[in-house]
Amino acid sequence: MALIVKCSLIAKHICKEVIELKNGKFSDRELERYSRQIMIEGFGENGQRKLANATVGIMGQGGLGSPVSIYLAVAGVGKLVIVDYQSPEISNLNRQILHWEEDVEKGISKVESAAWKMKKINSDIEIIPKKVKVTNENIEKVFAGVDIVVDCLDDFTPRYMLNDFCIKNRIPFVHAAVEGFHGQMTTIVPGETPCLRCLFPIPPPKKSTFPIIGVTAGAFGILEAAEVIKMLTGLGNPLKSKLLIGDLLYHFWETIEVCRASSCTVCGHL
Numbered sequence: 001m002a003l004i005v006k007c008s009l010i011a012k013h014i015c016k017e018v019i020e021l022k023n024g025k026f027s028d029r030e031l032e033r034y035s036r037q038i039m040i041e042g043f044g045e046n047g048q049r050k051l052a053n054a055t056v057g058i059m060g061q062g063g064l065g066s067p068v069s070i071y072l073a074v075a076g077v078g079k080l081v082i083v084d085y086q087s088p089e090i091s092n093l094n095r096q097i098l099h100w101e102e103d104v105e106k107g108i109s110k111v112e113s114a115a116w117k118m119k120k121i122n123s124d125i126e127i128i129p130k131k132v133k134v135t136n137e138n139i140e141k142v143f144a145g146v147d148i149v150v151d152c153l154d155d156f157t158p159r160y161m162l163n164d165f166c167i168k169n170r171i172p173f174v175h176a177a178v179e180g181f182h183g184q185m186t187t188i189v190p191g192e193t194p195c196l197r198c199l200f201p202i203p204p205p206k207k208s209t210f211p212i213i214g215v216t217a218g219a220f221g222i223l224e225a226a227e228v229i230k231m232l233t234g235l236g237n238p239l240k241s242k243l244l245i246g247d248l249l250y251h252f253w254e255t256i257e258v259c260r261a262s263s264c265t266v267c268g269h270l
């Protein structure tokens with residue numbers, strides 16, 4: 001009984017904090033921490049509140065997932081659900097900057113490795129690590145309650161699963177894919193923009209290993225994090241119905257207008 005009362009008091013305390021945050025009462029430390037972004041025109045405390053009240057799902061904690069997680073953590077996104085089932089390996093370290101030599105030596109999972117650093121990067125936000133291989137059976141549970149999902153994967157099969165889940169549940173979804181020195185990205189809003197299957201009805205052939213350098217994953221991961229911040233705050237023009245293609249080696253950057261496919265098996269009916 002005493003335990004129930006205690007839990008209830010804790011729950012009330014948490015609720016009070018959430019309500020205060022929704023009403024915009026940041027601590028002095030938070031106001032100081034985010035002061036340089038709050039002063040951006042159109043951002044303000046209101047933009048910071050939108051980030052603080054948001055939950056973002058990040059699928060993959062590798063080359064793209066590392067910069068996405070770091071930059072969303074430092075920006076003050078309130079809750080980050082980080083998902084991966086693998087452990088860091090030495091061949092990951094040229095690009096997966098959240099994982100260090102000591103994490104490989106310890107044999108811990110990528111989400112554990114990422115979570116302890118992200119808590120040190122920003123202790124005012126909540127990190128929810130989920131060491132799980134996402135399947136069609138568990139994806140609803142893994143990403144329950146998220147406002148937006150970020151694709152930080154390196155394989156189209158799980159990407160399609162993520163796409164289908166987001167379309168079904170009307171959750172915006174930021175996609176990026178990288179290889180070598182080049183990459184692509186787009187922001188998908190169910191019912192408004194083309195989905196991944198509209199753009200790529202046939203998945204590219206799967207490669208067990210492909211070349212990649214850290215700067216490419218870093219550049220596109222940061223662009224993905226920027227898309228999330230724009231979508232959450234309502235600032236600027238996200239890459240909706242636009243596919244950005246970029247090559248760092250020759251500085252070829254192009255944005256292509258893309259359309260929905262009425263024949264799409266996943267979003268054509270929306």
Ligand SMILES: [Zn+2]
Pocket residue numbers: 194195196197198199261264265266267268
């Ligand atoms: Zn579609």
